[in-house]
Amino acid sequence: MAFPLCSSIISHKLFINVSTTPSAPHRTFYPTHFISCFNSVKCQDPPRSGRSRIICLSKKDLTKRISHLKSLIAIVVLSVQITFSLPLFGSDSWFISPARAILYSPDTKIPRTGELALRKAIPANTNMKAIQDSLEDISYLLRIPQRKPYGTMEGNVKKALKIAVDEKDSILASLPAELRERGSLVYASLIDGKGGLQGLLQSIKDQDADKVSVGLASTLDTVAELELLQAPGLSFLLPEQYLQYPRLTGRGTVEFTIEKGDDSSFSAVGGEPRKTATIQMVVNYQLISNLCVQIVIDGYSAPLTAGNFAKLVMDGAYNGAKLGCSNQAVLSDKGLDKNSGYSVPLEIMPAGQFEPLYRTTLSVQDGELPVLPLSVYGAVAMAHSEVSDEYSSPYQFFFYLYDKRSAGLGGISFDEGQFSVFGYTTIGRDILPQIKTGDIIRSAKLIEGQDRLVLPKEGAVWTAPA
Template identity: 30%
Template sequence: MSSFICPHYFPSICSSKHALTNNPTTLFQVGLPNFRRKSQFTRLSPRCLFEIPRQVDPLDEKKKRSFSMKECTISIALAVGLIVGAPALNWQSEAQAFTTPTLPDLAVLISGPPIKDPEALLRYGLPINNKAIREVQKPLEDITESLKVAGVKALDSVERNLKQASRAFKNGKTVIVSGLAESKKEHGMEFLAKLETGMDELQQIVEDRNRNGVAAKQRELLRYVGSVEEDMVDGFPYEVPEEYQSMPLLKGRAVVEMKVKVKDNPNLEDCLFRIVLDGYNAPVTAGNFVDLVKRHFYDGMEIQRADGFVVQTGDPEGPAEGFIDPSTEKPRTIPLEIMVEGEKVPFYGATLEELGLYKAQTKLPFNAFGTMAMAREEFENNSGSSQIFWLLKESELTPSNANILDGRYSVFGYVTENEDYLADLKVGDVIESMQVVSGVENLVNPSYKIAG
């Protein structure tokens, strides 16, 4: 059987000290979003990178034309194993390992419809456990699927969604109110009132058969839901490990606006992207980034990679490949940081594969267009510094809920406005400015205030 990855899915990137060799493992890894190195580009040939010979019965034309489901699963699993770096190229033992009961792990990852909306991912990423508000949230989110029905027939489904949400709100309001943090209760009650009024307004939109008015009102209601859910978080829910406690930490959420000046694009001159950073699930990574934004580190920096797979920036001018803290004159690096569903504290310094957590689901997955993560050196988990990237699209090996990037890179936020325009950015486009527009009070140990 054969395992392969074509450059259409993993385009070339700047070469690093782990340059292309005869080792097929390196060929697979070169397309992943590692550090952008200050050296020549290495481009891949326009053909599949690696293929293991597969014995096929020449008389069985059906087998020649397609894999069986089992064969496809094993092929994908082998490819994933190659991408993450197999310790040895003993193909017989590797193939046998993938045909053992570890295969259901892959099936677990790809089961169920994935959540791709960045704001929904942020809502589900909050450290709360209030079933009543989730029962309001879910049918409001389901309106998106209802609107996929053609014409005004969609409004019948929308009405059912809305009635379910309204009923859940009425039955669960006491539980929702009791879940608000005491210090945020007044603010939360304000948004609950807006949510209740807004659902009545959406009901009127449906009764007027105004299909075009549904989506905007739905998004407004879900933002009210998100605000209520954020008001349920009482302080920061855990202690960051001692070795990272002195670093800049984002203990909560923050919003950054990034203005990009676009060159050589007749359809777009500049664009303002809204980025929500999640310090609940990645306090070290998000805190490091907010600190750099406050230093104006990214202002005037160019987009340095834009290949249809990711958009990447953050490599400063000069020999350094990350941020040099002027107060210490040393590089500042941060650990790989990954929060997993069911855990109270992120894992640090190891990929989920290295931890043996093959079934684990990350709290901040690479599901959304514009997922934001920290780049790092290929074989150094704790080498993140200032280079960041945004995932642009899915491929056969990076589908939502079955993503080879999940558990390997620190996700710390999502682009929630104008994310589609990320695909229009090109190498050389300039970040005119980045600024924190809310949540800076959640940054602790801000090093930007220290004179360097």
């Protein structure tokens, strides 16, 4: 099948804390699939109230019990080894490094929303990224229950403010000439505008968590707006062999209208039920209508995948396409009769890198994470090609219905780094679980981003090798 998502639901019943030595600085937690039940045997000697119970054993009985205990330990260790292919005691590889334990680390900081993932994916001035990183940390600090670390938050904002003021010339110089006037207005708003850094700093000093949360969201939106002005195109060169592909050199907006395949209706929050719903793939966080699902298609991190998808939409390839549902995704049909798509290589931008990798997956267990993670509810990605997992399907895409109950302790999907993610649902996520197998895409429109879509020369078509 073109969409081999992991379908197993992992049930964490028992956690074993493993460490080689008392001085080891890291601990690794392994989720296991079994529950060990032990039958208790009543002792002949009844307990006496008010006294500690001491049992005296003969040498023969003690030997028996030790032998029984060793057998029991061997069974438990064997069960763990079978479940995870772990080495037996005595092997140096029993200790797992923190990088390889990333799937099970509860401290892994992975974006939990499409908006956050998209902000992090914008290629912008290094000073703006430093400001953004300092502010993003406040989002994690706000999650701390009870007493909030307002002092740390204040330090983060002051750091961001100092960078913004000291590096003003560098920040504005990185803007294209035609956008510099607009960028100057956005910069002024970031410093002292409504929802700017000065206002956020005052909310923190007032120690009002609700105001801090609202102010932080507003400030980060302003940061993203300025960063998008700094990034009018791709920050890297595509490999020569892929220049004949359609490519998106920024972000674009796609709007889907979904029609129910039966007589049921979509339920809107605060509205009347409808038989159709609008799903939008949007850039720049624009809300257009009710009952819509917004998705940003990101050419900054996946130019070939997003470009191919945008071209298909413009060609009307998805009009009338049927949808199917699994426990993890909403998929378009395979489109076997569609010939307008390109079999693009698997395209994934690793975090910390400047350009995507092609035809290769990421090893999450070795610490590799993508800039656009799959582990976000409503992530949009292409299915695998029928030919090879090194290529994406030329047509079939899916909405990923992320569920933390089916992920590692770090909240990372077990399919992370295996698919070309090229966008996120940002508004209307409540529509996704209402889509059922048999529902139909009535229409798909590219309503923004046509000017960023670079099409190949006429007749230049490439397909994956057989």
